[in-house]
Amino acid sequence: xxxxxxxxxxxxxxxxxxxxxxxxxxxxxxxxxxxxxxxxxxxxxxxxxxxxxxxxxxxxxxxxxxxxxxxxxxxxxxxxxxxxxxxxxxxxxxxxxxxxxxxxxxxxxxxxxxxxxxxxxxxxxxxxxxxxxxxxxxxxxxxxxxxxxxxxxxxxxxxxxxxxxxxxxxxxxxxxxxxxxxxxxxxxxxxxxxxxxxxxxxxxxxxxxxxxxxxxxxxxxxxxxxxxxxxxxxxxxxxxxxxxxxxxxxxxxxxxxxxxxxxxxxxxxxxxxxxxxxxxxxxxxxxxxxxxxxxxxxxxxxxxxxxxxxxxxxxx
Numbered sequence: 072x073x074x075x076x077x078x079x080x081x082x083x084x085x086x087x088x089x090x091x092x093x094x095x096x097x098x099x100x101x102x103x104x105x106x107x108x109x110x111x112x113x114x115x116x117x118x119x120x121x122x123x124x125x126x127x128x129x130x131x132x133x134x135x136x137x138x139x140x141x142x143x144x145x146x147x148x149x150x151x152x153x154x155x156x157x158x159x160x161x162x163x164x165x166x167x168x169x170x171x172x173x174x175x176x177x178x179x180x181x182x183x184x185x186x187x188x189x190x191x192x193x194x195x196x197x198x199x200x201x202x203x204x205x206x207x208x209x210x211x212x213x214x215x216x217x218x219x220x221x222x223x224x225x226x227x228x229x230x231x232x233x234x235x236x237x238x239x240x241x242x243x244x245x246x247x248x249x250x251x252x253x254x255x256x257x258x259x260x261x262x263x264x265x266x267x268x269x270x271x272x273x274x275x276x277x278x279x280x281x282x283x284x285x286x287x288x289x290x291x292x293x294x295x296x297x298x299x300x301x302x303x304x305x306x307x308x309x310x311x312x313x314x315x316x317x318x319x320x321x322x323x324x325x326x327x328x329x330x331x332x333x334x335x336x337x338x339x340x341x342x343x344x345x346x347x348x349x350x351x352x353x354x355x356x357x358x359x360x361x362x363x364x365x366x367x368x369x370x371x372x373x374x375x376x377x378x379x380x381x382x383x384x385x386x387x
Contacts, residue, residue: 073107073143074270075131075238080104080140082126082294086342099341100126101137102294102349105368110237113264113271115281115302117316118291119338124274125162127291128240131272132157144238155185158231162243164223168215174201174226175211181233200229204259221252225259232263238270245280257284278305278320290316293341293349300374309372309381311354348378356380 082101085094100123108114116124129135130142133149144153161167168177178200179193188196198208204225215223224244231239241260245253261284264271275281281288282302290298290313298310308314311332318332334353339345345352351361360379368377378384 074110074145075106075108075272076141076143076146077104077106077127077131078141078143080127080130080137080142082123082130082135083138096342099294099344101130102344104140104294104296106289106296106299108238108270108272110270111268112287113273113285115285115288116272116274116291117276117278117281117288120276121338121341122291123294123341124276124291125242128159128242128272128274131238132159132240134159155181155234156237157240158234158236158238159240159242160224160227160231160244162246164220164227164247165215167227168223170215173212173214174206174218177215177226178211178229178233181230185234187234196233197229200233201226203232203263204229205255219252220248221256224248224256228256228259228263232267232269235267236269238272241271241273243274243276246275246277253280260284278316281305293339293344295349295377296368297350297377298375299368304374307372307374307386309374309376309384309386310350310378311356311384312350314384314386356383 080101081103083097083099086096086098087094104127116127118124126135130137133154142149144157147153175194175197179197182188182196183190183193194211197211201210202208206222206225245256248256257280263269273281273285282305285302288300288302288305289296290310292312298308298313300308308317315332315334318330336353339349339352347363348361348366351357354361366377366379368375371381
């Protein structure tokens with residue numbers, strides 16, 4: 072059985088023209104997402120900004136409710152008892168921490184809320200958690216503004232693992248950090264996942280990071296998963312959008328540089344979605360059926376692809 076399962080999840084946000092006006096339009100953030108993640112897996116979720124990645128992550132941990140569809144954890148709907156097993160690491164390591172709370176208070180707050188330790192023990196447990204993520208135990212009395220960006224993200228990770236969760240959503244946890252610090256945080260996440268056998272949904276726009284950290288990669292475009300494949304086979308991607316993303320990844324050795332795929336046009340508005348395949352306005356392989364019918368995510372070329380003409384797509 073899958074640890075986490077999403078069944079046809081749809082999320083729409085109302086667009087209001089005034090404070091008391093009735094919504095006549097909706098932002099279609101997620102358009103029928105179905106996804107299964109097994110225990111111990113690290114699944115990467117990639118796509119352009121605004122495609123719905125963070126919205127999906129927030130729905131998984133219960134911070135947002137789906138408009139329609141189901142989210143099941145270990146076969147059960149998410150409730151207050153299950154909620155402690157799902158935690159999130161936020162993208163911005165500064166705004167996600169309360170500036171009026173010390174590192175010890177931030178890290179131990181989940182333990183106090185869930186009554187997993189006495190108040191007299193909270194700083195001792197917080198020191199242990201901070202040590203687990205590479206910070207000095209003496210940091211418990213310092214405040215967020217006294218730390219660097221990488222250290223603040225370590226505090227966020229310590230808070231996320233405080234309740235020994237089974238599932239963690241990492242929402243672009245290294246995108247705002249320097250490259251050297253990114254490597255340290257990624258190594259820390261790998262080590263924690265290996266030691267505690269946690270399951271990750273790792274959200275990112277960087278295919279290099281995702282392919283090095285994850286077992287599987289799910290590619291999103293305009294609120295839909297358009298391709299899903301093992302991370303080791305990422306270069307065998309068959310969806311034209313995934314191929315375009317791969318072609319944009321920088322290559323250190325110029326002699327290994329591959330052809331660059333330039334997408335035409337702009338991303339369609341999520342308020343007014345195109346008919347048929349959401350990618351067809353920018354796709355060089357489109358035919359009439361692409362404008363009329365939504366392709367189903369099904370096995371093509373050894374993995375899941377939502378494209379009628381994936382066999383025509385040139386592999387990078």
